[in-house]
Amino acid sequence: MIDTEALSCQELVELITDYLEGALDERDLRAFEGHLADCDGCTEYLEQMRTTIRLVGTLTPNDLTQAAETTLLQAFRDWNRSSS
Amino acid sequence: MTLPDDELVAALRAGDEEAFASVVREWHAGLLRVARIFTPTRAVAEEVVQETWLRVLGALDRFEGRSSLKTWVFRILVNTAKTRAQRESRSVPFSALHDPARVPEAAVDADRFLADDHPHHPGGWESPPRELPEDRLIASETRDVIERAIEALPATQRAVISLRDVEGWSSDEVRNALDLSEVNQRVLLHRARARVRQALEDYLAPANA
Numbered sequence: 592m593i594d595t596e597a598l599s600c601q602e603l604v605e606l607i608t609d610y611l612e613g614a615l616d617e618r619d620l621r622a623f624e625g626h627l628a629d630c631d632g633c634t635e636y637l638e639q640m641r642t643t644i645r646l647v648g649t650l651t652p653n654d655l656t657q658a659a660e661t662t663l664l665q666a667f668r669d670w671n672r673s674s675s
Numbered sequence: 676m677t678l679p680d681d682e683l684v685a686a687l688r689a690g691d692e693e694a695f696a697s698v699v700r701e702w703h704a705g706l707l708r709v710a711r712i713f714t715p716t717r718a719v720a721e722e723v724v725q726e727t728w729l730r731v732l733g734a735l736d737r738f739e740g741r742s743s744l745k746t747w748v749f750r751i752l753v754n755t756a757k758t759r760a761q762r763e764s765r766s767v768p769f770s771a772l773h774d775p776a777r778v779p780e781a782a783v784d785a786d787r788f789l790a791d792d793h794p795h796h797p798g799g800w801e802s803p804p805r806e807l808p809e810d811r812l813i814a815s816e817t818r819d820v821i822e823r824a825i826e827a828l829p830a831t832q833r834a835v836i837s838l839r840d841v842e843g844w845s846s847d848e849v850r851n852a853l854d855l856s857e858v859n860q861r862v863l864l865h866r867a868r869a870r871v872r873q874a875l876e877d878y879l880a881p882a883n884a
Contacts, residue, residue, distance in 0.1 A: 599798025601788040605781070608865035612846065632803030636783070639804055643872040646812065646821055647840040652704040659721060663699050663728050664692060670732040671690035 598622045603633050607640050680744050687735060699728060702745065705844065706752050708837040709852055712830040713756035723759055727752040742851075749852040782869035787882065805880040817878070824874035828867055835860060836867035 603626055609615050610623055627634055678686060678694065686694035706727065710720035730751050738747060787802040811817055825833055834853065838844045844852075850860050876882065 599788070599796075600800045600803075601783070601785070601798040604783050604869075605865070607782070608861055608868065612861055612864075614861060630800075632800035635804045635806060639807060639872050639876065640868060642807060642812065643821075643868055643875060644840055646817070646875070647825070647836065647868075647871060648843070650818065650822060650825075650841050652842055653707045655700050655703040656721075659725060660696065660699065662725060664696060666729055667690075667692060667695045667732065671692075 598626050600626075600630060600633050603627075603630075604636055607637060610637075611640070611644075680740065684735070684738060684740070684744060698744075702748065704842050705838055705852065706749070708834050708842065709749060709752055710756050712834045712853075713753075713760045719759070720756075723752065723756045726759075727755045730755060745848075746851045750854075753854070780866055782865065783873070802882045804876055804882065807875065807879045811879055817875070820874055820878045821871060824871045825867075828870060832863050832867035832870070835863040836871065839864055840868070 603623065606615065606619070606623055610620070615623060627637065683694060683698065703724065706724045707717070707720050710723040711717065714720045714723055727748065731748055734751070738744065787800065789796050789799045789801045791797050793799070825836060828836065831853070835849055838849045838852070839846070846857070846860055849855070850857060853860070855863070
C-alpha cells in the first residue's frame with residue numbers, strides 16, 4: 592500500500608518490475624502513474640528499463656552444438672534398442 | 676514445435692528420434708541457463724545437460740504426467756546439477772534461490788537520491804539518469820557490455836533474466852523450472868534488470884561525467 596503523496600523516486604524505481612509485470616494493485620498503479628506524469632527522472636528511468644529489456648532480448652540464445660546433439664541422438668538410439 | 680505432452684511422451688517411448696531431437700533442441704538453451712546456476716563454467720553446464728537427458732531416458736517409463744514433461748525434465752536437471760556440484764564439493768547457496776528478499780539490494784544506488792528528510796523532495800532524484808544515446812544502443816560494443824553485465828550477476832539472477840528476457844519464457848515457466856514463488860521470481864528479475872540497466876548507463880551516459 593502506497594500513499595500517492597509519499598511515493599518517492601527512490602520507492603518508484605523499486606516498483607518498475609511489478610509495474611511491467613502487471614503486479615501492482617489498482618491503488619499502487621494510480622500512485623505509480625501519477626508520480627510518472629510529472630517526474631522526468633523516473634520517466635527516463637522507466638524508459639531505460641524498457642530499453643534494457645529490449646536489448647537483452649536481442650542477445651543470441653545458446654544453441655546446441657552439433658557434437659552434443661549427435662551424442663544425445665546416439666544415446667537415444669541405444670536407449671530405444673535396449674528398452675524395446 | 677513441441678507436441679502436446681501426452682503425444683510427446685508416447686512418441687519418445689515409441690523411439691521417435693525426430694521428436695527427441697526437437698525437444699532436445701528446443702529446451703537446450705533453457706536447460707543450459709539453469710545448469711549454469713550450479714556449475715562454474717559453461718563446459719560443465721553442457722555436461723550436466725547431457726547427463727540430464729540420459730537420466731530422463733532412464734526414467735521416462737516411470738514418468739506419470741503429474742507435472743508437465745518440461746517441468747519434470749528441469750527438476751531432473753536441477754538434481755543432476757546439485758549432485759554434480761556436491762561431488763565437486765562446491766558450496767552452492769541454495770537458500771538464496773528461495774529467499775532473495777533476505778538480502779536487500781537497491782535497484783539504484785541510494786546516493787543518487789535526496790535524503791528522506793529533504794524539505795522539498797525527500798527520496799527524489801539528486802542525480803537522475805540522463806538520456807541514453809540512441810545511436811550507440813545497437814552497437815556491438817553495447818551488446819558486449821550487456822553480456823558481461825549478465826555474466827557478472829549472481830547465478831540465480833542470471834538464470835531468471837536469461838530465461839525471461841533472452842529465451843522469452845513466461846514467468847510461470849521460469850517459476851516451475853526453478854521452483855520459485857511468484858514474488859521471488861519477480862524480485863530476482865527486478866534486480867537482474869536493474870543491474871544490467873546500471874551497466875548500460877555507466878557505459879553510455881555516466882551520471883557523474
